[in-house]
Amino acid sequence: MSSSLRLRAGLVSIALLAAFLGIWHLATHSTGPVATMSPEYAKLMGLTATQGKSAMPGPLDVGAKLWEHLRRPFYDNGPNDKGLGIQLGYSIARVGTGYLLAVLVAIPLGFLIGMSPLLSKALDPFIQVLKPISPLAWMPLALYTIKDSSISAIFVIFICSIWPMLLNTVFGVASVRKEWINVARTLEVGTIRRAFTVVLPAAAPTILTGMRISIGIAWLVIVAAEMLVGGTGIGYFVWNEWNNLSITNVIIAILLIGIVGMLLDQILARFTRMVTFPE
Amino acid sequence: MTDKFISIEAIAKRYPGAGGATTTVFENLWLSMARGEFACVIGHSGCGKTTVLNILAGLDAPSEGAVIVDGQAISGTSLDRAVIFQSHALLPWRTVLGNVTYAASSKWRNWDRAKVKAHAQTFIDLVGLTGSEHKRPSELSGGMKQRVGIARALSITPKIMLMDEPFSALDALTRGTLQDEVRRICLETGQTAFMISHDVDEAIYLADKIFLMTNGPGALLAEVVENPLPRDRGRTDLHRHPLYYALRNHIIDFLVTRSKTFTAETPGHDPRNVPLVHIGKPGLTIASSGDEQRQTWIPGTSPGLTA
Ligand SMILES: Nc1ncnc2c1ncn2[C@@H]1O[C@H](COP(=O)(O)OP(=O)(O)OP(=O)(O)O)[C@@H](O)[C@H]1O
Ligand SMILES: [Mg+2]
Numbered sequence: 001m002s003s004s005l006r007l008r009a010g011l012v013s014i015a016l017l018a019a020f021l022g023i024w025h026l027a028t029h030s031t032g033p034v035a036t037m038s039p040e041y042a043k044l045m046g047l048t049a050t051q052g053k054s055a056m057p058g059p060l061d062v063g064a065k066l067w068e069h070l071r072r073p074f075y076d077n078g079p080n081d082k083g084l085g086i087q088l089g090y091s092i093a094r095v096g097t098g099y100l101l102a103v104l105v106a107i108p109l110g111f112l113i114g115m116s117p118l119l120s121k122a123l124d125p126f127i128q129v130l131k132p133i134s135p136l137a138w139m140p141l142a143l144y145t146i147k148d149s150s151i152s153a154i155f156v157i158f159i160c161s162i163w164p165m166l167l168n169t170v171f172g173v174a175s176v177r178k179e180w181i182n183v184a185r186t187l188e189v190g191t192i193r194r195a196f197t198v199v200l201p202a203a204a205p206t207i208l209t210g211m212r213i214s215i216g217i218a219w220l221v222i223v224a225a226e227m228l229v230g231g232t233g234i235g236y237f238v239w240n241e242w243n244n245l246s247i248t249n250v251i252i253a254i255l256l257i258g259i260v261g262m263l264l265d266q267i268l269a270r271f272t273r274m275v276t277f278p279e
Numbered sequence: 280m281t282d283k284f285i286s287i288e289a290i291a292k293r294y295p296g297a298g299g300a301t302t303t304v305f306e307n308l309w310l311s312m313a314r315g316e317f318a319c320v321i322g323h324s325g326c327g328k329t330t331v332l333n334i335l336a337g338l339d340a341p342s343e344g345a346v347i348v349d350g351q352a353i354s355g356t357s358l359d360r361a362v363i364f365q366s367h368a369l370l371p372w373r374t375v376l377g378n379v380t381y382a383a384s385s386k387w388r389n390w391d392r393a394k395v396k397a398h399a400q401t402f403i404d405l406v407g408l409t410g411s412e413h414k415r416p417s418e419l420s421g422g423m424k425q426r427v428g429i430a431r432a433l434s435i436t437p438k439i440m441l442m443d444e445p446f447s448a449l450d451a452l453t454r455g456t457l458q459d460e461v462r463r464i465c466l467e468t469g470q471t472a473f474m475i476s477h478d479v480d481e482a483i484y485l486a487d488k489i490f491l492m493t494n495g496p497g498a499l500l501a502e503v504v505e506n507p508l509p510r511d512r513g514r515t516d517l518h519r520h521p522l523y524y525a526l527r528n529h530i531i532d533f534l535v536t537r538s539k540t541f542t543a544e545t546p547g548h549d550p551r552n553v554p555l556v557h558i559g560k561p562g563l564t565i566a567s568s569g570d571e572q573r574q575t576w577i578p579g580t581s582p583g584l585t586a
Contacts, residue, residue, distance in 0.1 A: 179368035182338055186356045187385035187435070197381065201372045277372040278417040 021059045028058035057248040065248045066255075080240060082232070084252070088260060090232040094150070094225075095218045095264075098157025102214065106162045107207065110169025111195065114203075120170065127166065135160030135221050139228055149229035153222070160221045161214035168210025172203030204275035212268035219261045234260075283347075284314040284471055285335070285439065289551075290344030292330050304330055305498040306343070307550045310490065317465060317472045319482035321530060322492030323538055328475045329365075329443055335473060336362045336441050348439070358386050361437035365444045367428040369416040376412040379403060379431050386435045402430040406460060422453035429457070433464060440465065442474040446481065455514060458484060466510075479530050483523065484514050491533050493541045499548065501541045504529065504556045526558045 057065075073085030113119045135156045142152035176199050184194045226235025234253055241249035291306035304327040312318050320328050333339035335346055337356035345352045348360070369378050379399035384390065390398070403412055406426040416424055425445060432440060445461075446454040462485055465472050476482045482489050489504040507522045517523055533541075542548075 177368075179364055179366055180370060182362070182364070183368050183370065185338060186336060186358075186360070186362045187382055188356060188358050189385050198370065201370070275372075278415065279371050 024059050028056045055247065057251065061248050062251050066252050069252060079231070082237075084234075084237070084256065087232065087234045087237040088256060091222050091226060091234040092260065094153050094233065095157055095215075095222050098154040099161050099215060099218050101154075102158045102162040102165060103211065105158075106165035106210075107169050110166045110207070111173055111199070113166075114170040114173025115195070115199070120174065127163070131163045131167070135217075136224055136228065139225065143229075149231060153225045153229050153233075156225045157218045157222060161218040164213040164217065165207070165210040168213075169203065169207045172206030172210075173199055175206075176202040201275070201277070205272060205277070208268065208272040208275055212265065212272060215264045215268050216261065219257075219264055223257060282313050283311040284316075284349060285310075285312040285473070286347040287311065287331070287335065288345050288347060290331075290334060290341035290346065292327065292334070292339075293342045303497055304495055305492075308344070308498075308500055309551045309553065310500055312471060312473065312488070314471055315469050316487050317462075317470075317485055318474070318488045318490060319486035320473070320475050320490045320492060321477075321479065321482055321534065322498065323494050323534065326492045326495040326498040326538075328492065332362075332441050332443050332473065332475055335439075336360055338362070358435050359438045361432035361435055361440050363425075363428050363432045363440065363442040363445045365447065367416075367424040369424055369427055369431075371416050374413050374415055375403060375408060375419070375427050376400070378416070378427055379434050382431045383434045399430075399434055402434040403427075405433065405464065406430045420453075422449050422457065425449060425457060426460075429461065429464075433468070436468075438471060440470050440472045440474075442472065444475050444477060447477055454478075454481070459514060461485070479527055479534075480517070482530070483508065483526055484512065484517055489530065491530070491538070493538050497542070499542060499550060500553050501533070501537070501545075501548070502554050502556050504558065507558045522558055529556070529558060 069084045073083045075081075075083040076086060113123055138156055138159050139152060142155045143149065146152050146155060180198050180202055181194070184198045189197065222233065223235035223238065226233035227239045230236050230239070234257060238250055238253045238257075241247075241253065287308060287310040290308050292304040293301045293306075294304065296302040308331070310331075320331065322328055330339065334341050337353050337360065347353070348357075353360075370381065373381060376396070376399055379402055380395050383398050384395045387395065387398075400412070403409060406429050408423060408426055408430065411419065411423065416427070419427065425448075428445070442461075446457055449457065458481060461472075464470070472485075474482075474485065476485075483506065487506055487510075489506065490500055491502045491504060493499045493501050504526070507526060508517070508520050512520070537544075
């Protein structure tokens with residue numbers, strides 16, 4: 001029953017994709033009015049004007065270009081011409097570094113805040129104010145103080161991924177069932193051992209959910225951050241190709257950003273499933 | 280004077296109520312138990328039974344008074360006092376074996392894994408869960424979960440077992456089997472047991488002494504009823520004992536009427552010397568132990584119901 005449902009859903013997905021590609025193809029294939037002009041001017045204007053070809057690339061153009069990229073993902077022809085693999089690698093490395101730093105800060109700090117009602121109350125106003133700040137708003141301050149665009153991007157990732165993890169850790173730790181804590185207390189388990197054997201496993205699903213939200217936000221923010229700081233990364237690639245007016249490359253980048261984001265989310269989802277316990 | 284293994288002395292529990300007032304759940308509560316004794320507390324919901332048990336476990340501190348166990352005032356929880364929780368409180372991310380080894384390794388921190396595991400296994404076998412060691416709590420029935428809770432409590436070889444309505448969530452059949460097991464284990468290991476119960480028959484079957492508490496707020500320990508049934512009683516022929524109905528009626532009368540009226544009708548009640556009620560014919564009253572005031576209740580004359 002469920003396997004036949006999956007099969008049917010798969011078929012519908014493929015049909016939808018085919019329909020989308022078909023409509024896209026037809027929409028970009030249609031030729032517009034061809035203007036009459038002098039040959040020199042026509043050369044300047046390109047195919048859009050001379051043959052009425054749409055400026056929007058069709059799926060076949062994108063497919064061909066994508067194939068070209070996939071065959072040579074790691075070439076490096078100087079600052080403005082690097083393989084997509086290299087650009088994605090830069091972005092993933094920045095997200096990874098900023099995100100891991102945030103994990104290292106948010107989880108221990110969240111534990112402390114969650115276990116101490118005093119700290120939790122004292123830090124609450126700061127968290128409430130800092131949390132809604134768009135991570136990109138920190139960019140000028142980061143650039144000014146750090147004076148390094150690449151590290152500034154990492155800082156922005158750090159600051160945007162810390163909040164969901166911190167808040168979820170605090171919540172997860174503070175709402176561990178009292179009876180589990182009481183079990184540890186009646187067994188005279190010390191605070192440190194209790195934190196690792198009771199609080200951490202009990203709060204792990206909530207913490208992992210926060211981590212999953214964070215990785216999603218971090219991947220959203222890196223594209224914008226790299227557009228601002230420039231140099232390398234998939235965000236810079238998008239901006240650079242826009243300046244080159246290569247819509248094909250922009251579309252390919254959009255597709256890859258989506259796929260990488262999905263993979264990152266799936267990895268965290270798998271970890272979440274590993275620590276989730278049925279009650 | 281009997282040996283007072285557990286002595287609760289003048290404890291009170293107060294909570295800040297609405298508008299600055301304080302709610303007193305109970306105050307000046309005295310209670311004592313001898314080593315190896317099985318006591319059941321019976322009282323209406325909200326009278327403070329769990330509060331007393333938590334104070335005895337060290338999970339909660341009294342607002343006043345002290346609890347003395349084996350000659351020493353307690354300060355907090357102890358591995359000598361095991362708790363069986365009403366909601367079983369198993370750690371759901373651990374298996375049956377993992378839950379029991381967690382307790383055992385907390386008591387014997389320098390034991391190696393194999394030794395802890397073997398020790399835990401003996402207690403899993405004892406409660407009849409052999410073969411389910413690697414199941415998680417979510418894969419167990421209510422009765423099996425409660426058994427794991429019992430195995431976990433026993434595995435630390437405590438001196439005192441504290442049980443908060445351990446069987447109230449179970450069906451009658453499972454409850455009966457587990458009562459048999461708990462009774463057997465407590466007798467075999469010489470446990471001192473303190474149990475909260477809502478079930479009068481359970482108390483009659485298990486307890487040597489039954490503590491009757493009046494309704495809260497301001498609950499009192501009204502009476503200590505001695506169980507006249509022989510120690511080798513069986514669960515199925517309980518009701519054949521000549522004093523069974525007298526005992527049962529006395530407890531039910533208390534729950535139905537006297538738990539509400541006791542405080543008003545007994546102005547001279549001395550919380551330090553709670554009457555020890557012995558059910559039976561006057562001639563059968565056993566010798567008084569200590570300075571406790573003794574009452575003999577003869578079936579059909581119920582002194583508390585005359586009002
Ligand atoms: N944190 C608290 N704040 C205020 N009142 C409390 C608190 N905890 C318990 N109480 C009160 O203490 C009283 C005794 O509670 P307790 O849980 O000991 O009752 P109980 O006899 O175990 O009842 P039950 O049979 O329903 O389990 C109740 O009336 C309850 O309202
Ligand atoms: Mg209770």
